[in-house]
Amino acid sequence: MRFTRLPPIAQVWLICGGMPQTAPSQSAEDYLERIYELIEEKGYARVVDIASSLEVKQASVTSMVQKLGELGYLNYEKYRGLVLTEKGREVACRIQRRHGTLSRFFSLFGVDVETQKKDIEGIEHHLSPATVDVLEDLAQFFEDHPDTLKQFLKSRKK
Numbered sequence: 370m371r372f373t374r375l376p377p378i379a380q381v382w383l384i385c386g387g388m389p390q391t392a393p394s395q396s397a398e399d400y401l402e403r404i405y406e407l408i409e410e411k412g413y414a415r416v417v418d419i420a421s422s423l424e425v426k427q428a429s430v431t432s433m434v435q436k437l438g439e440l441g442y443l444n445y446e447k448y449r450g451l452v453l454t455e456k457g458r459e460v461a462c463r464i465q466r467r468h469g470t471l472s473r474f475f476s477l478f479g480v481d482v483e484t485q486k487k488d489i490e491g492i493e494h495h496l497s498p499a500t501v502d503v504l505e506d507l508a509q510f511f512e513d514h515p516d517t518l519k520q521f522l523k524s525r526k527k
Contacts, residue, residue: 393442395494398464399423400433401442404451405461413450467493467501474508477518 393401403422407414416434420427434451437443442457453461468489475485496504511518 393437393440393460397433397437397440397442398460398494400430400437401453401457401461402464402468404443405453405458405465408451408453415450419451463498464493467496470501470505470508471496474504477508477511478522 400419400423403419404414407418407422416427416430420430434443434445437457438445441454442460443454444452446452471489471493472485475488480488
């Protein structure tokens with residue numbers, strides 16, 4: 370049997386989006402993102418804080434935390450709470466980057482923060498890394514060419 374090496378983007382897509390036994394689900398991504406944010410904000414993440422911020426029951430958080438632990442995304446450390454592993458931090462950082470890129474992109478076009486939140490939550494899990502890269506490049510292009518952005522925005526108001 371002959372194996373072909375996949376291009377890097379295909380490897381990332383397989384690791385992050387196509388392998389059910391190792392890739393986090395949309396829900397798991399939301400948990401990892403929130404755990405990462407709590408650790409950044411407070412220095413720790415507790416089940417009660419995650420449940421409160423995601424508006425879910427503590428039992429649901431406990432169940433997901435156990436699954437994420439089994440998959441190697443986080444550990445529970447006595448007196449420190451939940452700690453992301455390197456694998457968990459990588460996924461959380463990727464999610465944060467994707468979220469930030471979408472927010473930056475929508476902000477350029479004057480989309481209000483509340484609409485952004487709803488829209489980003491609706492689409493962020495369905496975008497490939499390649500699409501996020503394109504949106505990031507497009508946002509950078511418009512930031513580097515404000516006259517082109519103004520021209521585009523003006524054309525929309527007709």
